[in-house]
Amino acid sequence: KNEVEQSPQNLTAQEGEFITINCSYSVGISALHWLQQHPGGGIVSLFMLSSGKKKHGRLIATINIQEKHSSLHITASHPRDSAVYICAVRYGKLIFGTGTRLQVFP
Amino acid sequence: EPEVTQTPSHQVTQMGQEVILRCVPISNHLYFYWYRQILGQKVEFLVSFYNNEISEKSEIFDDQFSVERPDGSNFTLKIRSTKLEDSAMYFCASSEPRGSRPQHFGDGTRLSIL
Numbered sequence: 001k002n003e004v005e006q007s008p009q010n011l012t013a014q015e016g017e018f019i020t021i022n023c024s025y026s027v028g029i030s031a032l033h034w035l036q037q038h039p040g041g042g043i044v045s046l047f048m049l050s051s052g053k054k055k056h057g058r059l060i061a062t063i064n065i066q067e068k069h070s071s072l073h074i075t076a077s078h079p080r081d082s083a084v085y086i087c088a089v090r091y092g093k094l095i096f097g098t099g100t101r102l103q104v105f106p
Numbered sequence: 107e108p109e110v111t112q113t114p115s116h117q118v119t120q121m122g123q124e125v126i127l128r129c130v131p132i133s134n135h136l137y138f139y140w141y142r143q144i145l146g147q148k149v150e151f152l153v154s155f156y157n158n159e160i161s162e163k164s165e166i167f168d169d170q171f172s173v174e175r176p177d178g179s180n181f182t183l184k185i186r187s188t189k190l191e192d193s194a195m196y197f198c199a200s201s202e203p204r205g206s207r208p209q210h211f212g213d214g215t216r217l218s219i220l
Contacts, residue, residue: 033208033209035211040213041143041195041213041214041216042211042212042213042214043149043197043211043214044211045208045209045210045211047208048207048208086148086149088149092162093151093154093162093164094139094141094151094209095151096148096149096150096151097148098147098148099148
């Protein structure tokens with residue numbers, strides 16, 4: 001059974017700060033997803049990665065397959081980044097972490 | 107950009123009634139999924155669907171649940187004889203047919219069982 005752990009559970013930041021959210025999983029996977037869930041509940045896929053690093057705007061996602069660990073970084077954070085960030089691993093089906101609630105204050 | 111659309115956005119149903127949640131996946135996608143998120147909990151996989159049949163289902167997806175692609179565009183989740191514990195947000199997702207591709211999610215249907 002694959003367990004997905006995220007840290008921290010809650011994160012507050014001042015606008016402009018560099019944010020890091022971590023995800024660890026317990027068994028081998030074929031891919032890892034980072035998702036953003038808005039306050040209204042909708043889910044947006046940010047990244048899917050199976051190795052290395054991906055960048056999209058101010059967001060960067062990295063994965064270390066050997067250590068079974070991924071990080072999501074947000075540079076120059078902004079209040080509109082406030083959301084729940086969810087890590088999900090593909091182990092056949094998608095298995096989701098509990099999410100990290102991020103609040104960015106002006 | 108194409109989107110996955112779900113209707114209704116909110117469904118209120120009496121316990122014991124049947125409910126059908128509807129999804130229109132992105133048009134060239136061939137893999138379809140339903141997920142559930144009980145309030146305050148993590149998202150859980152329910153079922154995946156490909157080539158007009160279920161490809162995988164979770165232990166949650168028991169005989170109370172069924173999925174169907176009744177035409178070329180809709181993908182539905184039916185819950186028979188709803189229970190209070192079926193109250194949750196239900197998300198539909200779809201992905202392209204080529205290899206391991208990212209899933210695109212709808213905005214969800216909030217199901218409230220009274």
